[in-house]
Amino acid sequence: MPEPETELVATPHGVRLERLVTGAGDPVTVFAHGLGSGIATTRPFGSGVTGRKVFFQFRGHGRSDSPPGPWSYLDLARDLRAVADLEGATRAFGASLGAGALCRLLAESPERFERLVFFVPAVLDRPRGRAARDRITDLLDAVGSGDASAVAEVVSYELPPSVRNTPAGWAYLRQRLDQLLRDGLASGLVTLPDQVALPDGAALAAVTAPALVLACAGDDLHPVEVAEQLAAALPRATLHVYDRPGVLWTERADLRERISGFLNG
Template identity: 80%
Template sequence: MRGFRWPPPPDSGPRTWGPGPGGPRTGRPALPEPETELVTTPHGVRLERLVTGTGDPVTVFAHGLGNGIATTRPFGSGVNGRKVFFQFRGHGRSVAPDGPWDYLDLARDLRAIADLGGASRAFGASLGAGALCRLLVESPERFDKLVFFLPAVLDEPRGPLARERVTDLLEAVESGDASAVADIVTLELPPAVRNTPAGWAYLRQRLDQLLRDGLADGLATLTDQIPLRQIGDLTAVTAPALVIGCAGDDLHPVEVAERLAVALPQATLHVYDRPGVLWSERADLRDRISGFLNE
């Protein structure tokens, strides 16, 4: 059984315990981090932003809890027009105002970035999907097209696993111990990917960002929050929507995706049969998202 270990080999391995190749290996590197900017929003919170691409339409991308611009960029790789990526409050270089925070605060962050960038379409992953739902309750006609990737929560709080994972990540980042952070971040990877060049590239990028920028303590309370008082609040949303779920994902139960697709009048649901689709179904996922947004 080959095991994961940190720090990585100095020759950029990875090396593994047991028989097998031990020399340097190469693989597709993680996307390099481009230069971002801090923008001041109308509600007074400065947020980190990255704009790529040219022309119209404009799509805003909202990331998951503890993630950010780097992990969201692959979702837009085949999408036409300008793409606006950002970091919610408490993530990356974005400001962390006094808490506690709720999904209304996150919806304000998302709305501000969308308005400043002139976005007519929106993508939300996990936490970002919840923030997008909350925004749509207030403004059901705000976007022309919507994509929800692995929605995690609607009108019922998330379970103890999500709370435990976020708490462990915050504690590890606060400690500054790269090995402790690596242990938590590794759980984001499918077991088959954890000791591969692509897995190590992802891990290095995540650790570089988390240990450089940190995460705000205010994020800990978000796992107990819900974006919707009742799921029926979404019935006024008439924009075409694509909802993507995954069977077997404990942090993003497929039932949440199914309920969201039923609640949205113009939604199409696609469910993958196993977790880790960014690794196992990357091309299909990219084509599915870009095909929906570009058509």
């Protein structure tokens, strides 16, 4: 999707965050992106969602500030809470890293949101595997080198093989390359794959909101086991597992219907 003009907003914890607000009216939904991603990659998830939609960049991403580290999921939860509070969001969507930040926020404020969507959660109370650490290290090294071909090689793994050599795949790569080479990624992100979102997933037992947890079989960076554990920890969760990764490309209509139908309901 074309990148619209965004804004930098001040937060109570002193970190300016890049934000985009689309749509109009209530309810308001906040969208939290994955590690190394951002506003552009989360916008498609909100295409069928009614009301105002608030997209933002976590610290270290895009034009958002990069305060001194190391950073934790508690810091990410503060970023998410600040953006949600500024716009009065009552619903929340979290993808991968954003799902972990949302879990940390809910552990402290279990009644903060009325509806929740978790897309391919990557971590709960056990650290991520080596594949996740290697992927973010490779991405940071490539972006730091300024070599477009090196960045493109790492980013291409975000695409299903069937999409990589298509016009849609090339457009996605170009958009990601433009954003990453323009804004960069903060080195403080490298420690996050070694951390957990919560000391104990049981802390989510007090969450009262209905939740939708979405996972993909065969996704090494986002194991189905994490989604199953999260769905079991949330009292009112529904789990759906797709049979292969890359569903934003291969199952977009179904994914849009599930997310918008749940949030709009």
